[in-house]
Each structure stands twice: as C-alpha cells, then as structure tokens.
Amino acid sequence: MDIQALFERTALRTLELSNTFPEGSDIPGAIRWYRWDWSIGVAFYGVMKAYEHSHNESYLMRMKEWIDARIEQKIPKICINTNALLLTLLKINEKYPDSRYESVLKTFDQYLMSEGLRTPSQALEHTVIDNNWGLQVWADTVFMSLLYMTHRGIQLSNQSMVDEAMFQLDLHNKLLFDPKEKLFYHGWDDNKRKHIGVHWGRGNAWMTAGMVEILELTGSDSALSKEISGILHQQLEKLSELQHPSGLWRTVMNSENTYLETSVTAGIAYGVLKGVRLGIVDPNYLIMGENALSALLHKVDEEGNVTGGSSGTPVKANEEAYNQIPYEITPFTQGLALLAMSEGLKLKSGRDHS
Template identity: 35%
Template sequence: MDKAAVSALIDKVANKMQHLGNETGLQEECPISIIAMDTWEWAQGVGLYGLYTYYRETGEARVLDFLVDWYDHNLCKGLPEKNVNTLCPMLTLSYLAEETGREDFRSLCAEWAQWVMEAMPRTTESGLQHIVSGNVNKGQLWDDTLFMTVLFLARAGKMFGREDYLAESVRQFLVHIKYLADRKTGLWYHGWSFEGRHHFAEALWARGNCWYTAGVVDYLNIVDDLDPGVKLFLLDALQAQVAALEKLQHEGGMWHTLLDDADSYVEASATAGFAYGILKAVRRGYLDACYLSMGRRAAQAVIAQISEDGTVQQVSYGTGMGETLEAYRTIELCPMTYGQALTILMLTEVRRIS
C-alpha cells in the first residue's frame, strides 16, 4: 500500500473508534465499560494513545479537538478510583498537557504520578500490584501493567524532571521481566502470583505478550537517555520474544490468542501490537531487518480484518487472569477500542515504511 492508501485506512479506523459503542450487545464483565469510547478505563486509554499517535502523524486538528473534548467531558463527570487500568488514559493526557499548555491537565498528571509512587499497592520486591476496578489482585504482577501504568510514570518523570520516577519505571520493567518472561521460550506469561509463587494457568497469552512488544519500543522513545546496560537488557528480552513469535506465526500472518496453542483462535489486537512493535523496532535499529517480513505479514493480516466501516474484527474482549487455559480459548470476540488503537499504531509504522 502507498502512503495515501494507508492514511485513508488510518482515518477510517480512527473515525470508527471515536464513535465506537457496544453494537454487539455483549454483556460486559468489567465494572466500567471497556467497549464504549466515552468511559475512563484502560481500553479507552489505549484508544486515546492510538488517536494521539494518529494526530502527531497527520496534524489533524479535529483529532486533537476530539481528544481534548474527551478529557474535558470525563473530568466534568468525575474520574474513577486510581488503579493500574484507570491510569492508562494519563499517558495521552501527559502529551496533551504539553501540547495545549493546560495547567489542569498537568496538575492531574502530577497527582496521579505521585499516587503511583507513594500509595499504589506493591507486591514482594516492590512490583506494582495489578490492582484494577473491582479487584485488588493482591501480590500479582500482570504483563499489562507496563503499558497501562509504567509508560505514564516514565512520561511523568520526563515532564516533571523526576529522576526517582524514571528509576522506578526502570525497576518495574526489570521486575516484570524477571517474573513474567519464560526462560524456555522467550515469551511472557500473563501473570505471576507472589502469594502462591506460580504463573496461574501458565498462559502465554498473545495480547499480554504484545503489551511488551509495543510498550518497550515506546518506553525507549520516552526515556531516550536510558542507561545503556538497561537498554540492552530490555532489547535482549524483546529479541528473545520476537524470535519465539517468528516460529509461532500462523500461516495467515496472525497469532493465536494462546501463542503456543494452534487450536485457539487467531486474534487481531495482539497481532497489531506485535506488528507495531516489530516494525518500529526494525526501523529504529533495535531488531535485525530479517524480522521486517514477519511484521509486514502480520500487518497485512490485520488489514484484512478491517471492515468497510473501519471496524477491526477478530478482537477478543478484555481478559482477566485465567485459572485455566480454556478460559482464554472462550473469551468472546468483539470490536474494542484497543483493537482499533493498536491497529492505528501499526498502520502508522506501515505508513512510515511504505
């Protein structure tokens, strides 16, 4: 696809996300809707980040207006309790604070970053406990946390000149790699319990894995002066993960929702996250160019899942910690903001290399 065609596709996917609702009528499990675009949760946070990336790529003023209006609307409604997932919208807000010069945006970022440092529950070894709306998940590390919370903490460190915030973001990446990266495969388990000292169902869940693939390349953008030894360590983890993904890519270009289970369905949001991280890592010299074809195949597979109205199909609903592998196989498919957003991120990289 040429740049113009990719831009038109990004516009279509972004427009659909801005108006996304629960058209399927799926019964939600989360206390706060993660389908509709107008609520404040992690799914919408990923969506906002995708839209902001689209704005930075195109300069479309109407997208910036939508973002600012979204935050103003939710601030007027009142924000939910702070947790790993409700922190996700703060990442985009940190960029908007600088973009608009809004002091109220900046103050809110300062307040929520301080909460992470001083009040957010911790696990053994000071990991950020994966507390979410409705569940405290005592003693649990989940791979989602890096994207949902730690990217914002790093941004706050840069915004406010707080070296302690940046150091904490480094520690969180290292402790999550320590307990979630599987030494045998290079892939990531969904979660770890310090309470029971186990990986729950030992699920090598695709979207959970993609939060590292997509998140680490953006983390290195945020913390551009990272200690060289730490940077190499994070990239070694990425290299190991991508090498394992190469062996498991479905012939159609996507990945199964359980990466090592060919009987589980292929899933588009994870594939988009993998494609984004791989393509960006190759472009920035973090991964060898031999992985470019894998990223392109994945991108083409996701593009094939975009319907005429811009809806990204074959996306699984929000996924809590599964006690069995069967729990992952039976998660329902439903258009989601993060499916749209990860596809937008992916398409921005496709556009850059077109």
C-alpha cells in the same frame, strides 16, 4: 491496500464509538467506550498517532472534549488501569495547558511513585476498577502505567521516575518471562510465588510494544537496557516461529487449539516495525512485522471496525478459558491497530523517499 485510507477510517470510527454510548448504557461492551479506563486509554493513544500524522485538529479536540467531560464527572478510581489515558492527556496538556490536567497528572504521579500497592517483590500490583486480585503482577501494567511513567519522568526531568519505570520493567521481565518458552506469562502471583494464566497473546504484545517504546525513550546503551533488549529478542525469536501463515498470532501464543486474534497481531506489528525503524529491533524481523501488518489491514471492515480481536481478558485458569473469550469490537483493539498502522505509514514513507 490503501493504508492511509484505512488509518483515517479506523481513527474516525474509534472517535465515533467513543461518543456513541451514554453513561450507564447496558449494551454489552459499551462501558469500555464511555468509562475512563485502560480500554479507551489505548484507543486514544492510537488516535493520537493519527493526529500526529495528519494534524487533523478535530481528532485532538474530540479526545479533549471526552477527557474534559470525564474529569468533570470525576475519575472512578486511581489505579494502574485508569492510568492509561494519561499518555493522551500528556499530549493534550502540552498543546492546551490546563491546571485541571496538571492536577490529574500529579495525582497519578504520586500514586505510581509512592501510593500504588507493591507486592513483596516490590512490583506494582496490577490494580483495576472493579476487582481486587491482590499481590498479582500482570503484563498489562507495562503498557498501562510504565510507558506513562517513562514519558512523564523525562518530561519533568525526574530521573527517579524514569529509574522506577525501568526498575519495574526489569522486575516484570524477571517475574513474567518464561526462559524455556521464550514467552511471557499473563501474570504472576507474588504471594504464592508462581506464574498464573498462560502465554497469552495480547499480554505478550503489551510486553513487545512496551519494551520497544521504553527503550526508545531511555536509550539502549545502559547495562539494564541491553538486558531488556536481550529478553525482547528472545521473545521475537519465538514469535517468528509461532506466527501463522496468515500473519496472525493466536490468543494463547503457543497453543494451536486456540483462535487467531487481531489485537496481539497489531501490538506485535507495532513493536516490531517501530523497533526496526529505530534500530532497537534486529532488521531480520521486519518481514515478520510486515506480514503481521498485512494481516491486520485485512481485518478492518468498511466502517473502520477492527475485527477479530478478543474482549477484555483477566488472568484465567487455563488455555481453554482464554479460548472462550469472545471476539468484540473494542477500544483497545482499535487503538493497537492504529499504532501498527502509524508505523506502517512511516515504513511506506521511508521507502517512497529512498
């Protein structure tokens, strides 16, 4: 299977879909493609990896045009989820510096460092555009906001921002990790002091990918980094036990009654392959990552749609509720797939030159 061709096809399809639906379209799922929110943030982060690999300037310009139009329209809400697009905006601002971009970045910086709601445990409350669940901590926050905080803190030489990102990651680990199952819960209610949701697949992928990326940026020598790495490897040990023979994982990780799902597989493949390449993850997990990547590649159709990914998933009451979330072609599954493919290409390149 030609991973390079699939990578390009998926990137082009993702960009095409981001400009398919007009603002206000009532087609199911369309809002994920036209609204400034976390979904398109994950998609564009994946496309950015395709740009960095191919140096195809059209990839960057199409994302820039999309972002420029939304800045003109005004970002709907400053919150954890709408922060995700800043991973792409940082890169665009490096190449095409613009005072408008700096203004957006500084607004989110202030939100994350001082204005963003904290729970009694001092964790960033997982805030979204449309709802307010209050005092809830979600695995999603690690990928949607803590990655940006780390990147931005390093860019600005702002150690306080990097330290806050590490503090938040450690706190999310402590609140969400289940040492018995060696998996992460989707959420934590900091008012009732209890886990909420289940050991959700994509939530665990957010954690795997997020921990690897943050450790890449901050180094792995500090006591806190080693503690985070220890949690990561406990999770990976469990993931290796739960991986289906197909290479996929389930939408509820430890429930065979739930369906196999692509986005969790893509996110874990990305984290594992990248982690092994960087020396962050034990190389014994390379086969697990490669099997996940192979399963993912078989989910890309002729148009470049990544199939078999679940739709948006807030914290649910039980595993059956998670199992009722439908499959949908989404920006975030496209983006996670592109991230995994980018690491697959680096793995292939390394072998070709060895």
